[in-house]
Amino acid sequence: MFGNEVSNAVYILGGVLSLDQCVAADLNGDGAVMGNEITQIVLNLARGCVQEGRPLTFAHDRGQEVTVTLDVARNKDGKVNLTVNAAGGLGELATVQLDVLYDPGLLDIGDPGRTCRLDERLRGSHVLLATLPQSPAAPEGYRRLRLFTGDLSFPIQTFADGPVFHCTFQPVTGRSGQVVFGADRANVGDQRADTFRVVVAGGEFTLEVPPVSEPTPVQVCAGDCDGNGQVMGNEITTVVQIMASRLPVSACPAADADGDGQVTVGDVTKAVLRLARGCP
Numbered sequence: 001m002f003g004n005e006v007s008n009a010v011y012i013l014g015g016v017l018s019l020d021q022c023v024a025a026d027l028n029g030d031g032a033v034m035g036n037e038i039t040q041i042v043l044n045l046a047r048g049c050v051q052e053g054r055p056l057t058f059a060h061d062r063g064q065e066v067t068v069t070l071d072v073a074r075n076k077d078g079k080v081n082l083t084v085n086a087a088g089g090l091g092e093l094a095t096v097q098l099d100v101l102y103d104p105g106l107l108d109i110g111d112p113g114r115t116c117r118l119d120e121r122l123r124g125s126h127v128l129l130a131t132l133p134q135s136p137a138a139p140e141g142y143r144r145l146r147l148f149t150g151d152l153s154f155p156i157q158t159f160a161d162g163p164v165f166h167c168t169f170q171p172v173t174g175r176s177g178q179v180v181f182g183a184d185r186a187n188v189g190d191q192r193a194d195t196f197r198v199v200v201a202g203g204e205f206t207l208e209v210p211p212v213s214e215p216t217p218v219q220v221c222a223g224d225c226d227g228n229g230q231v232m233g234n235e236i237t238t239v240v241q242i243m244a245s246r247l248p249v250s251a252c253p254a255a256d257a258d259g260d261g262q263v264t265v266g267d268v269t270k271a272v273l274r275l276a277r278g279c280p
Contacts, residue, residue, distance in 0.1 A: 008021055008022045008025065009022060009025035009033055009037070009038055009041050010038060010127075010129055010148070010150075010152070011129075012025050012026075012033045013033040013034065013035070013037075013038060013097070013129065013146075013148055014129045014130075014131040014133065014146055014148060015131055015132075015133025015134065015135060015146060016131060019031070019032075019033070025037065025041065027040055027041070032185075034097060034185075034187040034189075035095035035096065035097035035148055035150055035187045035188070035189050036095055036187060036189030036190075036193045036194065036195050037193065038095060038148075038150050038152070039094055039095055039150060039151075039156060039189055039190075039191065039192075039193040040193035042150075042151070042152055042153070042154055042156060043154065043156070043192075043193065063197070064088060064089075064090065064196050064197065065088055065196065065197045065198075065199055066086055066087065066088040066089050066093070066188045066196040066197065066198050066199070067086070067087045067088050067198075067199050067200075067201060068084060068085065068086050068096070068098060068183065068186060068188070068198055068199070068200045068201070069084070069085045069087070069200075069201045069202045070082060070083075070084060070100070070181045070183065070200065070201070070202040070203035071083040071084075071085060071202055072179065072181065072202070072203060072204070075168075078171060079168050079169065079170055079171070080107060080168070080169040080170075080171060080179070081166065081167070081168055081169075082100065082165075082166070082167045082168075082169065082181065083163050083165070083166050084096075084098070084100070084147065084163070084164050084165040084166075084167075085161075085162060085163050085164060086161060086162070086164050086188065087161040087162075088161065088196070089158075089159075089160070089161055089188065089190075089196065091158060091159075091160045091161075092158050092190045092191065093158055093159050093160070093161075093188060093189075093190065093196075094150065094151060094156050094157070094158050094159075094189055094190050094191040095148070095149065095150040095151075095187070095188065095189040096147075096148070096149050096150075096164050096165075096187075096188050097146075097147065097148040097149075097150075097185070097186065097187040097188070098146075098147055098183050098184070098185060098186040098187070098198075098200070099133075099138075099144045099145065099146050099147075099183065099184040099185045099186075100144070100145040100146075100147060100167070100181055100182070100183060101138060101139065101142040101143070101144060101145075101181065101182035101183065101184060102142060102143060102145060102169070102179075102181055102182075103141060103142060103143075103177075103179065103180075104142075104143045104172075105141070105172060105175060106171065106172055106175050106176075106177055106179055107169040107170070107171060107172065107179065108169060108170045108171075108172055109132070109145055109167065109169050109170075110170065112130035112131060112132060112145055112167065113130055113131075115130075115167055115168045115169070116128065116130040116145075116147065116165060116166065116167040116168075117165075117166050117167075118149055118164070118165065118166075119162065119163040119164055119165070119166060121159065121162065121163075122149060122159055122164065125151050125157040125159075126149045126150060126151050126157070126159070127149065127150065127151075127152055128147075128148070128149055128165070129146070129147070129148040129149075130145065130146070130147055130148075130165075130167070131145075131146045132144065132145060132146070133146050139182075142182065144184070145167065146185075147165045147167075149164060149165070155191075156191035157191075158190065158191050178204065179204065180203060180204050181202075181203030181204070182203065183200040183203070186198040186200055221254070221257075221270075221274050221279035222254060222255070222257035222267060222270035222271045222273075222274060223235050223236060223239050223252075223254060223255060223257075223267075223270070223271025223272075223274055223275075224254045224274070224279055225238055225239075225251075225252035225254055225255065227254070229278060229279050230274075230277075230278045230279065231271055231274040231275050231277070231279070232275075233275070235252065235271070236268075236271055236272060236275060238251060238252045238255065239252060239255040239263060239267065239268050239271045240268060242255045242263040243255075243263040243264065243265070243267070243268055249261065249262070249263060255267055255268075255271065257270045257271070
C-alpha cells in the first residue's frame with residue numbers, strides 16, 4: 001500500500017471519488033467506505049496488508065455507546081453555528097464520521113471546506129474532510145453535509161470526549177422556520193478500527209427572521225444639501241452658485257425649496273433663514 005491509496009480511500013468516503021477508483025478501500029465489501037475502514041487502511045500501510053483478500057472480520061462492535069450531540073446556536077452576526085460533540089469514547093476515539101442532514105431552503109453551508117473546521121484540540125493530529133456528497137440521495141427537503149476526521153499516520157492517535165466539528169451556516173435571506181438537523185451514516189471507531197455504537201441527539205433550532213429596523217427619518221429643509229438636518233455656510237455657498245447657474249440643481253436638490261426645478265432668490269432666502277438653526 002502507498003500513501004496516495006489512503007488519500008483515495010478518504011476521498012471515496014467523502015463522495016469525491018467513486019468506489020470504482022479503489023474497490024479495495026471497501027474492506028468489508030458492503031459498498032461503502034466508512035471511518036473505521038480508513039483506520040484499518042492506515043494500519044495496513046504501516047504493517048502490510050495482512051487482511052487483504054479476506055472479510056473485515058476484525059471490525060468488532062466494542063459494545064460501548066458513544067453519544068454524538070448536535071448543538072446549534074445563532075451568533076451575533078446572525079449565522080447559525082453547529083457543533084458536533086462526541087461523548088462516551090473512554091479516551092479511545094480515533095475516527096468520527098457522520099452525514100449531517102440540513103434544510104437548504106433555510107440554511108446555506110457554502111463551501112464546507114471553508115465553513116467547517118476541526119476543534120482546536122484535534123488539529124495537530126487529525127485531518128478534516130467536509131463535503132456535500134450526492135450519494136446516497138438525501139431525504140426529501142434535505143441535503144447531506146458529510147464530516148469525517150481521522151489520523152492518517154501511524155501510530156493512530158486517539159482523543160477524549162468533547163467537541164469534534166464546528167460548522168457555520170448562513171440563513172437564507174427572508175426565510176424562517178424550525179431547523180431540524182438530522183444525522184445519518186454515523187460511524188465512530190477506535191485505533192484498532194473497531195466501532196462504537198452511536199446514538200445521535202439534539203439538532204433543533206428555531207430560525208427567526210430578524211426584524212428590519214426602520215431608519216430614523218431626518219428632517220430636511222431648504223439648503224440642507226447633505227441631508228443631516230442642518231444648514232451650514234458651505235451649503236449656502238452651494239445654493240448661491242446654483243442660483244447663479246454655476247452648479248446644476250443636482251449638486252444640492254434641497255436648494256430648490258419649492259420644487260419648481262430652479263433656484264431663485266426666494267430659495268436662497270429660505271436657506272439663509274435656516275443657517276445654523278437646524279431643520280424643523
